[in-house]
Amino acid sequence: MNTAIILAIARKDLLEIRQNKGAWVPMVIVPLIFVIFLPLVMILIPASMDISPQTLAGDSDMQMFIRNMPASMQQSLLGLDEMQRLLVLMLGYFFAPFFLIFPLMFSTVIAAESFAGERERKTLEVLLYTPATNRQLFLGKVLAAVIPGIGITWLCFLVYTLVLNTAGFGVFHRLWFPLATWYPLIFWISPALALLGISATVLISARVQSFMGAYQLSSSLVIVVLVFLFGQVSGVVYLSVLVGMIAGLGFWLIAGVLTFLATRGFNRSTLLLGDIHSKKR
Amino acid sequence: MAASIRKKQDIFNLEGKFAKDFMITDLENVIQVQNLTHAYGTRMALDNISFNVQRGEVFALLGPNGAGKTTTIRLLNGLFPPSGGQMRVLSLDPQTQGDQLRRHCGVLTETPALYERLTAIENLQFFGTLAGMSSDILQNRIDEWMNFFDLSLRSKERVGNYSKGMKQRLALARALLHNPQLVFLDEPTSGLDPESAQQVHELMHSIRQKNGQTIMLSTHHLYEAERLCDRVAILNRGHLLACGTLVDLRQQFFPGERVVFEFLVPASDELLLSLTAHSSVLKVDQPSPNSIKIQISATNVIPSLVSHLVSLDAQIVAVKPYLVSLEEIYFKLQQESSQ
Numbered sequence: 001m002n003t004a005i006i007l008a009i010a011r012k013d014l015l016e017i018r019q020n021k022g023a024w025v026p027m028v029i030v031p032l033i034f035v036i037f038l039p040l041v042m043i044l045i046p047a048s049m050d051i052s053p054q055t056l057a058g059d060s061d062m063q064m065f066i067r068n069m070p071a072s073m074q075q076s077l078l079g080l081d082e083m084q085r086l087l088v089l090m091l092g093y094f095f096a097p098f099f100l101i102f103p104l105m106f107s108t109v110i111a112a113e114s115f116a117g118e119r120e121r122k123t124l125e126v127l128l129y130t131p132a133t134n135r136q137l138f139l140g141k142v143l144a145a146v147i148p149g150i151g152i153t154w155l156c157f158l159v160y161t162l163v164l165n166t167a168g169f170g171v172f173h174r175l176w177f178p179l180a181t182w183y184p185l186i187f188w189i190s191p192a193l194a195l196l197g198i199s200a201t202v203l204i205s206a207r208v209q210s211f212m213g214a215y216q217l218s219s220s221l222v223i224v225v226l227v228f229l230f231g232q233v234s235g236v237v238y239l240s241v242l243v244g245m246i247a248g249l250g251f252w253l254i255a256g257v258l259t260f261l262a263t264r265g266f267n268r269s270t271l272l273l274g275d276i277h278s279k280k281r
Numbered sequence: 282m283a284a285s286i287r288k289k290q291d292i293f294n295l296e297g298k299f300a301k302d303f304m305i306t307d308l309e310n311v312i313q314v315q316n317l318t319h320a321y322g323t324r325m326a327l328d329n330i331s332f333n334v335q336r337g338e339v340f341a342l343l344g345p346n347g348a349g350k351t352t353t354i355r356l357l358n359g360l361f362p363p364s365g366g367q368m369r370v371l372s373l374d375p376q377t378q379g380d381q382l383r384r385h386c387g388v389l390t391e392t393p394a395l396y397e398r399l400t401a402i403e404n405l406q407f408f409g410t411l412a413g414m415s416s417d418i419l420q421n422r423i424d425e426w427m428n429f430f431d432l433s434l435r436s437k438e439r440v441g442n443y444s445k446g447m448k449q450r451l452a453l454a455r456a457l458l459h460n461p462q463l464v465f466l467d468e469p470t471s472g473l474d475p476e477s478a479q480q481v482h483e484l485m486h487s488i489r490q491k492n493g494q495t496i497m498l499s500t501h502h503l504y505e506a507e508r509l510c511d512r513v514a515i516l517n518r519g520h521l522l523a524c525g526t527l528v529d530l531r532q533q534f535f536p537g538e539r540v541v542f543e544f545l546v547p548a549s550d551e552l553l554l555s556l557t558a559h560s561s562v563l564k565v566d567q568p569s570p571n572s573i574k575i576q577i578s579a580t581n582v583i584p585s586l587v588s589h590l591v592s593l594d595a596q597i598v599a600v601k602p603y604l605v606s607l608e609e610i611y612f613k614l615q616q617e618s619s620q
Contacts, residue, residue, distance in 0.1 A: 002413075005410065012407045015398075016398050019398035019399070122392060125390055126388070126395075129358055129386070129390070131384040132411050268361060268379070269361035272361055273361055
């Protein structure tokens with residue numbers, strides 16, 4: 001296996017992404033909102049505007065959320081005052097599913113740019129004339145999507161941790177984040193979702209002609225996140241450590257199946273003949 | 282011109298070891314195609330074509346759009362399997378040894394298809410790495426080709442800012458970067474100004490002479506093919522209409538000799554009738570009032586024809602042999618094929 005070729009393909013795709021504002025601007029704005037802006041608003045505004053945390057924490061929905069929480073998660077609220085409880089609930093638990101958006105979004109944007117974008121810009125055929133094997137082409141392109149997909153998610157997690165502990169220090173007087181539930185979320189589920197997003201995008205890219213087409217279709221994967229978001233808000237499913245581990249296993253299995261299907265269909269013949277037939281339609 | 286040739290010599294003297302590594306020896310026929318057939322769904326793109334290309338040849342694929350030229354190049358590079366027939370390229374099977382084969386091939390596609398968001402250097406570095414070139418050799422060759430094609434001053438600029446001609450020159454550099462044994466050029470002078478096109482013609486001549494590289498050229502420019510190619514294959518709708526040298530094709534499709542007489546004054550009807558009736562003359566055409574093109578069985582009848590015309594008081598100013606052009610052969614075959 002010639003790693004130089006795989007790395008060259010990945011590097012080329014990342015260089016192209018860097019030049020495509022339409023692809024990377026959302027990848028910067030969305031994390032900025034969820035990782036910095038909203039947490040700061042939630043921590044600093046109640047203090048500065050003198051909003052009583054009792055009002056928010058006493059909300060009936062919030063009470064139901066707390067009542068239905070698994071014991072392990074309820075323990076994290078013990079000994080906290082109302083403001084601290086509010087921040088743990090909002091930023092520690094409610095926000096958790098939003099972090100599942102990141103690996104999906106980053107990986108699908110880059111994979112769509114890498115696979116469908118190559119077809120859209122009509123550079124695919126020239127790439128197929130190179131000595132790179134089908135496997136090297138596939139791995140190079142997956143690597144280009146998976147590294148930022150996981151890497152930026154972890155970076156966001158690091159920044160989120162810093163923001164919550166720094167801005168929230170006045171409330172907690174200690175380092176309180178991350179909570180235990182975040183570890184499976186970030187280090188187990190996120191990589192699985194990144195791979196799932198990439199493999200789904202590869203399969204979609206074989207059937208569409210443009211980057212936007214592939215990106216829009218693969219964006220529907222965000223439903224996965226909505227399941228956790230609304231499941232948790234409605235008190236049905238909580239992203240506890242156990243649920244996180246089980247969900248992660250499920251995502252890895254789905255990602256494995258999709259990756260198998262994607263690699264099976266990723267060969268010169270399918271790529272080029274699919275391209276020729278789709279141009280005729 | 283001299284400077285251009287010097288540039289070329291520099292390129293071909295560069296890294297002789299690299300060139301040697303990629304040299305395939307003892308191959309007379311670098312391409313062997315037998316009964317090659319390919320269909321896209323129900324549409325037949327290639328129908329049972331056979332031809333060989335010899336090492337060091339410049340071989341042209343000629344034909345209108347949809348003739349099967351690009352499909353042939355794709356099949357020969359192992360991009361997909363044919364519906365039928367056999368191929369050997371550089372003694373390799375494109376289907377099972379495609380990755381190995383493509384190390385020795387360079388392809389210029391119909392459109393430059395460059396990464397327009399990357400610089401010219403980044404483009405060449407990418408393709409050179411994929412071709413397995415070491416970084417020091419790659420850098421040297423990038424510098425040489427950028428110089429050769431007069432792109433050095435803008436080598437760090439994004440390719441999207443390049444003109445059509447600059448993109449075509451860069452795409453040519455990409456195809457030749459790894460010193461391939463077999464070069465496929467699909468419309469290489471498309472979009473180039475006459476000076477650049479001339480440079481490409483010189484380049485094609487040089488790469489064959491210096492390194493014995495074989496070139497398969499797909500073109501619509503019949504004059505270009507006539508001037509540059511050793512042999513041509515004429516295709517139409519997937520059928521091979523003819524294949525051979527220009528001399529072969531002339532003998533096959535326009536047998537006999539032709540000569541043009543030019544007169545001081547327009548040729549009279551009496552002169553034309555007299556020539557038509559002459560026993561050595563097979564056919565008479567009048568391309569212009571002052572000239573007559575005559576098809577004859579052999580050149581040794583020309584003196585008697587001249588005497589005959591002089592006896593008729595014809596004022597001859599020139600007698601020139603006439604060679605049938607590739608264009609005439611091409612259009613004759615295409616018309617017959619369409620009928």
